[in-house]
Amino acid sequence: MNTKRIAKWGVCIIAVGFLTFFGATWQRKQVKDLKNEFPSELAPVFFVPGSSAGQNRFNLLFSKLNKDGHVHSVLKVKVSRDGHLTYTGKINKDDPSPFIVVAFQNNHDGYSNIKKQADWFSIAFDQLQKIYHFNHFSAVGHSNGGVILTLFLEKYLPKHVTINRLMTIASPFNLERRSTKKTQMLKDLIAGRKNLPKKMKVYSIAGTENYSGDGTVPFMSVDSGKYIFQDCVAGYTEVVVTGSGTFHSALPQNPQIVHMIEQYILKANIPSNVQRQNKMLPRIH
Amino acid sequence: MIKVNRWFINTKITHAVYTSLRQISSLIDVAVLFSVVNLTVFDKHGFINEIFHLAKLIPFDDLINSVISGICFMLNTWIVLMLAYLVADHLSKQKGYYSGLVSAIATTIILFSAPVISMVDYGDLPEFMNLQGQFFSYILIAICVGWATSWLLNHWNQHQKLVLSVEIVIVTIFSLALSIIWPMWSQTNLLAVFLQLIPNHQSLWLLLGATLSGLFTSFGFASPISLNSSGTTDVAIRQNLSYVFMHHHLTGVPYPINVHAIFETYATTGGEGMLMAVVILCLVLSKDGYIKQQSRYSFLPSLFNTASPLTLTLPIILNPILVIPLVLSTFVSCVIPIILVKLSWLPTSVYPFPVTTPGFLKGFLGTNGNWLALVVGVVNLLISIWIYLPFVKASLKELSDLEVTK
Structure with a gap:
């Protein structure tokens, strides 16, 4: 009787040990898989202004985006020359897609400055990520802001973080050059394109106030973005906006561009029929 | 405490519930066995299924899972209805099956009015009535209905048809009101x-x-x-x-x-x-x-x-x-x-x-x-x-x- 009881308990203990071992093995693999797939609740949208612009560059755009529907909180970060960060505003606890503007004390033009600004952006990005624990985000860059973001994505993006969508507005990938001859910056960007996140979708918007560009950035320079992104990321779309309000500094608050940010970056306030149309999906009755 | 417990256990209704539960214990055991095997082995997120990667090994696991879920749903429904029937039957002073049947009918109305009103998909019904769902809430409802039915019939035995009609109307109104006031009442966390x-x-x-x-x-x-x-x-x-x-x-x-x-x-x-x-x-x-x-x-x-x-x-x-x-x-x-x-x-x-x-x-x-x-x-x-x-x-x-x- 006793032997029988000991045998029963022995079987139970072995079974429990067996379950523990296989459970732990399974969980280790599960955690690894989760790590790769798990998107954080918070997915901020970064906004980077162009040269000569400050942290308030997007104020008008934000007031338009926050007009109806979900109100996004706004955090502004200014990076000084020595990498020190100054914060204005805050991210609301319940806001899954806050706006974060990253501006620079040295906001001058030129490739050497753009390289420094990409480095400063990475300092701000790392710090913000440590505070807010996000592992995916989207970004909008106006003018050189788009170039800074592209450089950041090629050189500094941490491995465990992914970018969902990038929108560059009138970004001069070939600086102010009006020909197809590539500048050193474009050559470097093309050389680093293999480091770009493969799942990212890129929207490049060009303004054409006249036949050659938006008055500041030539269309050909914006168009050079195709050498960087085309066939390298999940999707690359170029959009040309014409008509009134398409000069360089007016582009971020241009109604059509605001609509595109809502549609492609925030994926909000878009009627389902339009979304379906955009995805080219058949209507389901 | 012991005294209170002794008094409670010896009350007529508790006695009736215990006896009824014993009578259907085999049914409960079988339903639980099916549920456990389904939840651990055939469910994609079941513990055994996950740790031994059974989803890759068992063919038609989804189909097997839905078939067993259906069986569990039917068994669980039977458990609730049998309990309603037996509790009323044990508490009724009259011989025959009438009070048990009235109780089971009233419980059926409560059981199915919620999924009908909230338009639960036919395929989702098993989830509505599994061990993680509302099974236990309905067990308590079955006991209450059984008790109420026997009480009504014990008092107005000469108006059996009237009691059945009134009870159907009352439980229908109760179910409708509950579904309207608190549509997801037992699913709210x-x-x-x-x-x-x-x-x-x-x-x-x-x-x-x-x-x-x-x-x-x-x-x-x-x-x-x-x-x-x-x-x-x-x-x-x-x-x-x-x-x-x-x-x-x-x-x-x-x-x-x-x-x-x-x-x-x-x-x-x-x-x-x-x-x-x-x-x-x-x-x-x-x-x-x-x-x-x-x-x-x-x-x-x-x-x-x-x-x-x-x-x-x-x-x-x-x-x-x-x-x-x-x-x-x-x-x-x-x-x-x-x-x-x-x-x-x-x-x-x-x-x-x-x-x-x-x-x-x-x-x-x-x-x-x-x-x-x-x-x-x-x-x-x-x-x-x-x-x-x-x-x-x-x-x-x-x-x-x-x-x-x-």
Whole structure:
């Protein structure tokens, strides 16, 4: 009787040990898989202004985006020359897609400055990520802001973080050059394109106030973005906006561009029929 | 306490419920067996299915899963209707089947009006009536309907047709009103809703929720802390996971105390109310053939946290003496990990695991292999056994005395 009881308990203990071992093995693999797939609740949208612009560059755009529907909180970060960060505003606890503007004390033009600004952006990005624990985000860059973001994505993006969508507005990938001859910056960007996140979708918007560009950035320079992104990321779309309000500094608050940010970056306030149309999906009755 | 319990157990209605439950205990055992096998082996998120990667090995696992879910749905429905029938039949003064039939008809109306009104898809019906769904709420409803029917027929036996008509009208109005006032009444996670309103002092609210959950389980209601967390808890889980994946360690997570990390991980061994402790005690202490047999049947379900049917066959619901240890063991099982987490000795359980993971393993898996979490899981079970011990002893004595007097 006793032997029988000991045998029963022995079987139970072995079974429990067996379950523990296989459970732990399974969980280790599960955690690894989760790590790769798990998107954080918070997915901020970064906004980077162009040269000569400050942290308030997007104020008008934000007031338009926050007009109806979900109100996004706004955090502004200014990076000084020595990498020190100054914060204005805050991210609301319940806001899954806050706006974060990253501006620079040295906001001058030129490739050497753009390289420094990409480095400063990475300092701000790392710090913000440590505070807010996000592992995916989207970004909008106006003018050189788009170039800074592209450089950041090629050189500094941490491995465990992914970018969902990038929108560059009138970004001069070939600086102010009006020909197809590539500048050193474009050559470097093309050389680093293999480091770009493969799942990212890129929207490049060009303004054409006249036949050659938006008055500041030539269309050909914006168009050079195709050498960087085309066939390298999940999707690359170029959009040309014409008509009134398409000069360089007016582009971020241009109604059509605001609509595109809502549609492609925030994926909000878009009627389902339009979304379906955009995805080219058949209507389901 | 013993006196109150003795009085309660000897009341006519409790007697009728216990007798009815014993009569359908085989049906309950079969339904539980099907459920456990389905939930652990054929469900894609079942513990056995996950750890042995059975989804890749078993052909047509989805089909098998839905077929068994359908069988469980039918068996569970039968259990509820039989209980309504038998309770009314035992309490009725008249011979014949009439009161039982009226009770079963009224219960059927309540049972199906909610899914019909809320337009539950035909394919989702099994989920509506499984062990994690509203099965236990309906058990209590069946008992109430059985009692009410017998009372009506005992008083107005000469107007049998009128009683049937009136009861049909009353239960229909009741079901309609309930569906309109509170459409998802038994699926609402009360604690998650509450925690959203009060973001501070999460530990205190969690303990209050755990205590309430124990009380609800004792009375046979679906627990207000659902096994499938949602709302705030869900956000907490996601934020914690996000933090851990970024920092590669479990210390300093933004929400160290939440329903998943404490209640689900450490206080549901065997099912809500640390029921594995009762199964082990009944196995060791019971001399009575029926109780011993039931605890044997309940061992496997309790290993995979589906021992709740045990609350019917032993019985635990409607047994006042077991309310105290049920609530106390849940409370203590939450307090221990809360203190250890607050002292930073125990990492927070962050990772998800299948609902059917053996209770004492949940902490170990939730922390991805922390040995102290495994120790806490086992210690919680041992403390629960210690808390339950005098009460189960007394309860078994009461039940065997009841047998003798019968």
